[in-house]
Amino acid sequence: MKKDAGTSDKNFDLAAYLDSRVKMINQALDAFLPKATVKPSTIHKAMRYSLFAGGKRLRPVLCLAAAAACGGEEREALAPACAVECVHTYSLIHDDLPAMDNDDFRRGKPTNHKVFGEGIAILAGDGLLTQAFEILAQSRGWPRYPHKTLVMELAKAAGSLWLVAGQVADLEGEGRKLNLHQLRYIHERKTSALLCCAVRLGGMSANCSPAQLDALTDFGYHVGLAFQVIDDILDVTQTSEKLGKTAGKDAKAQKATYPAIVGLERSRRIAAKLTHKAYAALRPFKGRAQALEALADYLLKREN
Amino acid sequence: MKKDAGTSDKNFDLAAYLDSRVKMINQALDAFLPKATVKPSTIHKAMRYSLFAGGKRLRPVLCLAAAAACGGEEREALAPACAVECVHTYSLIHDDLPAMDNDDFRRGKPTNHKVFGEGIAILAGDGLLTQAFEILAQSRGWPRYPHKTLVMELAKAAGSLWLVAGQVADLEGEGRKLNLHQLRYIHERKTSALLCCAVRLGGMSANCSPAQLDALTDFGYHVGLAFQVIDDILDVTQTSEKLGKTAGKDAKAQKATYPAIVGLERSRRIAAKLTHKAYAALRPFKGRAQALEALADYLLKREN
Numbered sequence: 001m002k003k004d005a006g007t008s009d010k011n012f013d014l015a016a017y018l019d020s021r022v023k024m025i026n027q028a029l030d031a032f033l034p035k036a037t038v039k040p041s042t043i044h045k046a047m048r049y050s051l052f053a054g055g056k057r058l059r060p061v062l063c064l065a066a067a068a069a070c071g072g073e074e075r076e077a078l079a080p081a082c083a084v085e086c087v088h089t090y091s092l093i094h095d096d097l098p099a100m101d102n103d104d105f106r107r108g109k110p111t112n113h114k115v116f117g118e119g120i121a122i123l124a125g126d127g128l129l130t131q132a133f134e135i136l137a138q139s140r141g142w143p144r145y146p147h148k149t150l151v152m153e154l155a156k157a158a159g160s161l162w163l164v165a166g167q168v169a170d171l172e173g174e175g176r177k178l179n180l181h182q183l184r185y186i187h188e189r190k191t192s193a194l195l196c197c198a199v200r201l202g203g204m205s206a207n208c209s210p211a212q213l214d215a216l217t218d219f220g221y222h223v224g225l226a227f228q229v230i231d232d233i234l235d236v237t238q239t240s241e242k243l244g245k246t247a248g249k250d251a252k253a254q255k256a257t258y259p260a261i262v263g264l265e266r267s268r269r270i271a272a273k274l275t276h277k278a279y280a281a282l283r284p285f286k287g288r289a290q291a292l293e294a295l296a297d298y299l300l301k302r303e304n
Numbered sequence: 305m306k307k308d309a310g311t312s313d314k315n316f317d318l319a320a321y322l323d324s325r326v327k328m329i330n331q332a333l334d335a336f337l338p339k340a341t342v343k344p345s346t347i348h349k350a351m352r353y354s355l356f357a358g359g360k361r362l363r364p365v366l367c368l369a370a371a372a373a374c375g376g377e378e379r380e381a382l383a384p385a386c387a388v389e390c391v392h393t394y395s396l397i398h399d400d401l402p403a404m405d406n407d408d409f410r411r412g413k414p415t416n417h418k419v420f421g422e423g424i425a426i427l428a429g430d431g432l433l434t435q436a437f438e439i440l441a442q443s444r445g446w447p448r449y450p451h452k453t454l455v456m457e458l459a460k461a462a463g464s465l466w467l468v469a470g471q472v473a474d475l476e477g478e479g480r481k482l483n484l485h486q487l488r489y490i491h492e493r494k495t496s497a498l499l500c501c502a503v504r505l506g507g508m509s510a511n512c513s514p515a516q517l518d519a520l521t522d523f524g525y526h527v528g529l530a531f532q533v534i535d536d537i538l539d540v541t542q543t544s545e546k547l548g549k550t551a552g553k554d555a556k557a558q559k560a561t562y563p564a565i566v567g568l569e570r571s572r573r574i575a576a577k578l579t580h581k582a583y584a585a586l587r588p589f590k591g592r593a594q595a596l597e598a599l600a601d602y603l604l605k606r607e608n
Binding site (some may be wrong): 004034038039040042044047057090094097099100117118119120121122123125126127129130131133134136137138139146147149151152153154156158160161164165167168169171172 | 335338342343344346347349394398401403421422423424425427429431433434435437438440441442445450451452455456458459460462463464465468469471472473475476515584608
């Protein structure tokens with residue numbers, strides 16, 4: 001069932017797929033995290049508040065889909081999928097802090113520090129980041145991808161050369177005029193790195209071949225960049241209500257964004273091109289990458 | 305060469321021992337961390353600023369000493385030793401933030417956020433916590449203590465049930481009247497957990513027996529508590545100059561401390577008793593635990 005790159009399988013029911021996978025991921029996260037009643041309950045309430053604030057679970061779903069694309073069992077990718085989601089959530093909590101982006105709303109709800117105070121919000125982020133590695137250690141390891149490799153993978157993507165580097169560059173870029181090259185540097189780190197890590201860990205959970213891992217890396221990199229370009233576009237074109245976070249914030253903070261640098265139309269073309277490249281990376285998986293393709297398609301067309 | 309618990313070997317040259325081990329640890333940390341020139345250099349400068357601010361390296365030295373006590377090679381404990389020090393340093397950076405303890409000085413130098421600003425200080429802590437797991441993954445694993453076990457060990461000690469829990473309880477206890485039981489709860493989490501983790505990881509690096517691991521756990525727990533009681537005492541009795549941080553801060557912030565709850569004299573007796581228990585835990589190691597004994601002795605008598 002060969003088909004052109006750039007169009008996902010119309011028969012694939014993404015809504016049903018997302019529904020079942022998000023449920024599976026939420027159940028796993030709930031089981032991995034200490035209950036909200038566990039002492040000190042403030043911290044577990046705060047960690048759970050952001051973790052269960054209605055995130056799209058994009059990264060963990062991509063992780064499961066990557067495992068399936070490589071012929072593996074999705075449930076074996078659940079631990080890395082949850083670990084990545086914990087890292088993602090921690091980064092949002094810290095990113096929203098007054099000393100960083102100073103955001104009051106996230107996913108339509110008050111941000112963590114608005115509810116629990118700055119001290120607890122910092123600690124909730126710290127707790128989730130630490131929890132991520134505890135969860136990851138509970139993955140199934142393979143001789144080709146032992147726990148050592150899995151931990152290095154996540155630590156590198158989340159560390160000072162990638163995710164943290166992106167936050168730093170973002171912070172330092174505020175109010176400055178950045179060029180496209182500098183903006184891409186930020187996006188690669190802030191978004192692509194962890195997204196790429198999610199699909200790579202998914203592949204590793206399925207004991208993927210080195211060639212499959214390369215293809216997933218290529219896919220994750222381009223989907224991650226596309227995702228961030230679209231995020232920039234939506235900040236300009238959507239209302240706060242629809243986004244569940246403060247719209248127009250980037251422009252107000254004089255943040256460099258794709259639309260600000262190259263305009264809306266060219267930004268849209270860039271996003272489409274990146275998504276196309278992501279599709280192309282999936283060719284080696286043939287019929288098995290339906291879910292990954294549908295997810296990429298959905299990301300390009302999303303409105304929040 | 306049997307001797308009483310409670311007295312360390314007078315022939316053991318602790319100064320020379322500390323000197324050589326601290327050098328070894330500093331070299332290893334320098335090699336593990338990205339250079340200060342690596343982009344984005346702000347974050348690596350900030351991470352290194354706190355990591356090389358003249359810390360006593362107590363936890364990593366204890367980690368090496370524990371490996372030696374179990375008959376292992378100290379150099380095989382270097383990775384876990386450095387990982388624990390990164391966790392310790394991250395916790396200090398976040399603890400010093402305005403939203404937490406709001407401290408301007410640490411080890412005689414301005415705190416991280418005073419030099420780099422709050423945003424970068426939060427990220428430097430995040431970077432160090434993540435780096436810790438990357439370093440730990442580079443440990444030698446043994447069939448009895450695979451990387452999975454090592455990562456779980458550090459993640460648990462640093463996580464929301466222990467280190468982070470201690471910070472939360474500390475934050476929530478400010479200005480409240482705590483009893484000795486509640487204060488010990490904080491100390492066990494804020495200090496004992498990571499210190500205990502350091503000696504346990506040292507033992508694991510030496511492929512220790514389960515009995516040795518139990519003894520190290522007992523030792524670490526009691527040394528950790530003793531260490532914190534002494535910290536409380538020094539805050540009352542020493543000058544800021546000698547401590548390298550703001551003295552009398554606990555009293556000013558109306559923080560619960562041992563001296564505040566049971567008075568100075570009883571606090572000293574408690575510290576001595578805890579140190580004695582730590583010594584007793586070392587009996588199974590016979591002559592091999594010289595360094596651990598000398599370190600416990602040094603901690604009890606320290607003045608900063």
